[in-house]
């Protein structure tokens with residue numbers, strides 16, 4: 058049994074017979090693991106965390122933590138910590154008192170509180186701000202204090218609901234690294250919610266892609282990124298081109314050649330796996346292990362380090378990325394181009 062165990066958890070809000078917000082969701086999280094729930098707005102990520110914390114009751118199924126059934130336990134007794142998007146610090150308390158708050162509530166001896174708070178402030182690198190009030194701190198600093206306050210009581214499970222969303226991009230990236238460092242240093246089992254794929258890919262041991270109250274795929278960041286199983290995951294996790302089996306026929310793939318062990322409903326092709334060249338550059342035939350197709354550039358956008366082309370191939374619209382190049386060597390809108398993609402770069406999808 059896993060350290061955290063979701064067993065067919067369902068939640069229905071409001072109208073009976075309506076679609077469940079959590080739909081018989083099962084998931085195991087191991088001790089010390091950093092697991093991210095990633096999915097579009099409204100797919101049930103926050104609801105799942107709230108069910109663990111006891112802020113929302115579940116309708117069916119069970120949640121266990123370290124072998125203990127939390128399902129009907131009072132929220133206070135669950136021994137879980139939670140950090141939200143809004144920092145929710147006590148405005149009339151100093152940083153020190155904010156972090157000490159939960160320890161005082163637990164009745165911890167004063168000397169031990171001091172020791173613990175000091176250590177927490179060191180961990181979040183805020184020792185010198187101990188006497189400050191929250192309004193004197195930046196958003197990133199406030200969020201670090203919120204994290205320290207939750208960690209201080211040593212919860213068995215740490216849950217974070219979009220903790221970085223309210224911060225600007227630079228601070229967000231710094232805090233990603235910091236949260237991951239602290240989590241690893243303390244071996245803290247963590248459930249993290251985000252709808253930002255980059256955040257999920259850079260921070261997690263494992264990512265669960267959620268869709269309409271279910272988990273569509275779980276895997277390491279590498280697995281999710283390189284081997285999406287469904288069209289939903291392929292579209293959500295990157296800018297994959299998703300081509301149906303019929304569309305693959307247009308670019309030359311025959312139906313019989315499936316090596317996936319199942320007959321794929323569609324294929325995912327990463328934009329950087331598609332090579333683009335001028336249609337008439339005379340470079341000859343494509344290699345046998347690649348598909349090739351001719352098309353017309355409909356758009357070329359600079360993404361900084363990358364150029365993103367949209368190319369029309371018949372009715373298909375294919376996206377390709379290549380390293381940015383001087384304007385003179387770009388393929389302009391309207392240009393005829395040849396696209397090439399290696400066969401093994403076409404990831405078969407189950408649905």
Ligand SMILES: Nc1ncnc2c1ncn2[C@@H]1O[C@H](COP(=O)(O)OP(=O)(O)OP(=O)(O)O)[C@@H](O)[C@H]1O
Pocket residue numbers: 070071078096097098099100101102103104105252
């Ligand atoms: N208390 C509630 N009463 C009724 N419906 C609710 C309640 N809480 C959440 N919902 C609905 O449940 C669905 C899932 O909400 P939830 O907040 O879990 O999604 P989310 O994946 O965290 O989305 P976001 O990324 O936007 O926060 C939404 O359709 C939401 O409107």
